[in-house]
Amino acid sequence: xxxxxxxxxxxxxxxxxxxxxxxxxxxxxxxxxxxxxxxxxxxxxxxxxxxxxxxxxxxxxxxxxxxxxxxxxxxxxxxxxxxxxxxxxxxxxxxxxxxxxxxxxxxxxxxxxxxxxxxxxxxxxxxxxxxxxxxxxxxxxxxxxxxxxxxxxxxxxxxxxxxxxxxxxxxxxxxxxxxxxxxxxxxxxxxxxxxxxxxxxxxxxxxxxxxxxxxxxxxxxxxxxxxxxxxxxxxxxxxxxxxxxxxxxxxxxxxxxxxxxxxxxxxxxxxxxxxxxxxxxxxxxxxxxxxxxxxxxxxxxxxxxxxxxxxxxxxxxxxxxxxxxxxxxxxxxxxxxxxxxxxxxxxxxxxxxxxxxxxxxxxxxxxxxxxxxxxxxxxxxxxxxxxxxxxxxxxxxxxxxxxxxxxxxxxx
Amino acid sequence: xxxxxxxxxxxxxxxxxxxxxxxxxxxxxxxxxxxxxxxxxxxxxxxxxxxxxxxxxxxxxxxxxxxxxxxxxxxxxxxxxxxxxxxxxxxxxxxxxxxxxxxxxxxxxxxxxxxxxxxxxxxxxxxxxxxxxxxxxxxxxxxxxxxxxxxxxxxxxxxxxxxxxxxxxxxxxxxxxxxxxxxx
Numbered sequence: 373x374x375x376x377x378x379x380x381x382x383x384x385x386x387x388x389x390x391x392x393x394x395x396x397x398x399x400x401x402x403x404x405x406x407x408x409x410x411x412x413x414x415x416x417x418x419x420x421x422x423x424x425x426x427x428x429x430x431x432x433x434x435x436x437x438x439x440x441x442x443x444x445x446x447x448x449x450x451x452x453x454x455x456x457x458x459x460x461x462x463x464x465x466x467x468x469x470x471x472x473x474x475x476x477x478x479x480x481x482x483x484x485x486x487x488x489x490x491x492x493x494x495x496x497x498x499x500x501x502x503x504x505x506x507x508x509x510x511x512x513x514x515x516x517x518x519x520x521x522x523x524x525x526x527x528x529x530x531x532x533x534x535x536x537x538x539x540x541x542x543x544x545x546x547x548x549x550x551x552x553x554x555x556x557x558x559x560x561x562x563x564x565x566x567x568x569x570x571x572x573x574x575x576x577x578x579x580x581x582x583x584x585x586x587x588x589x590x591x592x593x594x595x596x597x598x599x600x601x602x603x604x605x606x607x608x609x610x611x612x613x614x615x616x617x618x619x620x621x622x623x624x625x626x627x628x629x630x631x632x633x634x635x636x637x638x639x640x641x642x643x644x645x646x647x648x649x650x651x652x653x654x655x656x657x658x659x660x661x662x663x664x665x666x667x668x669x670x671x672x673x674x675x676x677x678x679x680x681x682x683x684x685x686x687x688x689x690x691x692x693x694x695x696x697x698x699x700x701x702x703x704x705x706x707x708x709x710x711x712x713x714x715x716x717x718x719x720x721x722x723x724x725x726x727x728x729x730x731x732x733x734x735x736x737x738x739x740x741x742x743x744x745x746x747x748x749x750x751x752x753x754x755x756x757x758x759x760x761x762x763x764x765x766x767x768x769x770x771x772x773x774x775x776x777x778x779x780x781x782x783x784x
Numbered sequence: 785x786x787x788x789x790x791x792x793x794x795x796x797x798x799x800x801x802x803x804x805x806x807x808x809x810x811x812x813x814x815x816x817x818x819x820x821x822x823x824x825x826x827x828x829x830x831x832x833x834x835x836x837x838x839x840x841x842x843x844x845x846x847x848x849x850x851x852x853x854x855x856x857x858x859x860x861x862x863x864x865x866x867x868x869x870x871x872x873x874x875x876x877x878x879x880x881x882x883x884x885x886x887x888x889x890x891x892x893x894x895x896x897x898x899x900x901x902x903x904x905x906x907x908x909x910x911x912x913x914x915x916x917x918x919x920x921x922x923x924x925x926x927x928x929x930x931x932x933x934x935x936x937x938x939x940x941x942x943x944x945x946x947x948x949x950x951x952x953x954x955x956x957x958x959x960x961x962x963x964x965x966x967x968x
Contacts, residue, residue, distance in 0.1 A: 641959040
């Protein structure tokens with residue numbers, strides 16, 4: 373005996389900004405759909421962000437299709453929303469566009485079948501002609517060597533970190549120097565703890581350049597609109613760590629962190645006999661990041677004329693190659709080592725050998741299956757909330773041209 | 785517009801083709817490198833390099849290289865070859881310079897000359913057992929490049945930085961490696 377399944381033309385999985393933008397486009401095309409959400413709208417913004425986090429991107433980059441400007445705050449202001457404000461923005465957006473969200477519905481399994489897809493959920497099964505995966509990057513990644521941490525040493529991934537007082541007493545080893553790592557390191561050091569920051573490959577940019585926010589320049593230079601299929605190495609672009617930035621007007625980099633007292637060490641390369649071993653490659657990684665940052669600034673000058681100040685070279689401290697994790701100096705470890713999507717519920721042959729979903733600008737090899745809300749999905753802008761506008765338009769255009777029958781559309 | 789041909793003697797197309805192919809067949813990318821070493825006398829030994837495993841099979845054709853390792857008279861030795869630690873410096877220089885050439889080729893930069901000086905500092909009380917707190921290996925390694933290329937100083941710096949990022953020996957020296965030694 374089986375439970376009769378409900379039918380829909382499109383099942384959108386995930387009610388974050390990406391899934392909702394797709395929902396808005398589908399609604400505008402009169403395409404019948406549902407948005408299935410494991411928790412509440414903007415779930416990960418409510419449950420997987422630390423208290424002090426602000427967006428890296430200024431307020432004018434919070435554009436969403438079908439949402440009037442007033443919900444966003446002044447479009448020109450360099451205003452950086454907190455996680456709670458993003459959750460409110462996205463929840464307000466769901467209301468404004470009247471998205472057909474089914475909340476607290478967990479998707480157990482999505483599998484291709486005779487007539488589209490079977491979507492098995494905690495609220496029973498659905499059949500859908502098309503499925504759009506919009507679950508975002510919700511899984512904290514830790515390196516395999518994390519298993520070798522000394523027993524009893526507490527560790528937490530950045531998505532589960534909330535505030536300094538939640539960590540046990542003592543110094544903190546923060547692993548990773550992308551946006552999360554440098555922000556958490558700064559906050560912990562300011563709270564009176566000695567932070568050691570392990571730095572691998574990172575992307576340094578100044579918060580402001582020639583009197584403007586860096587994203588204003590990147591936007592005007594057209595960099596955010598560079599398409600995925602025109603990039604020299606899209607695989608690399610997609611796995612590049614986030615800009616070393618904090619929302620606001622101040623620059624946060626390895627120099628400012630060292631001025632605040634943070635001890636900067638190389639990439640965490642191993643754990644042996646209770647000690648962390650750090651790579652001796654820090655000087656080169658700092659040099660690579662400095663060169664790349666200055667190339668960006670030179671490119672801005674060439675595009676717009678004029679010149680600005682180049683970045684002060686990253687100060688590389690005397691190398692520290694190992695640190696005991698059992699002496700009591702280090703009381704906890706924070707993994708700021710990235711986030712990835714979790715498409716484990718998808719039962720279909722669409723994954724590459726590294727377990728990532730194979731797609732061409734969000735269109736998978738399985739007809740009817742789409743993915744969105746991933747870094748550099750269709751353009752560099754896709755990495756940010758601001759990417760949902762164009763990505764949703766492109767994907768829904770593709771989808772609408774592949775409807776089984778126009779009759780699947782409703783009157784809207 | 786004039787077309788200039790950059791030729792550093794590196795077949796970048798073949799390397800990029802291999803990279804693309806190996807992304808699809810990661811098994812073929814697993815290589816095992818090998819050397820044999822035979823004691824001669826005192827601290828003098830001879831090393832030989834011939835075949836290796838890679839691209840899914842044994843690769844043996846047309847390779848046989850020998851080198852000597854020894855120590856200088858200051859170590860009461862016969863000076864029949866470079867010390868093993870100098871061979872490590874040689875390996876680092878060889879690896880980084882190969883990388884400089886390959887990256888330059890890919891970036892369309894003509895190299896005219898490339899010279900590197902590689903220095904490693906050691907406190908030999910470590911190997912002599914004179915002070916248990918002193919490490920056996922290098923306390924630091926410095927590499928200095930002099931490069932004449934048709935490129936800006938920033939582009940040359942970027943070449944050298946990228947070469948380090950892609951270098952096997954740089955990685956071997958900067959990161960820990962598990963080593964097991966057995967006796968048969």
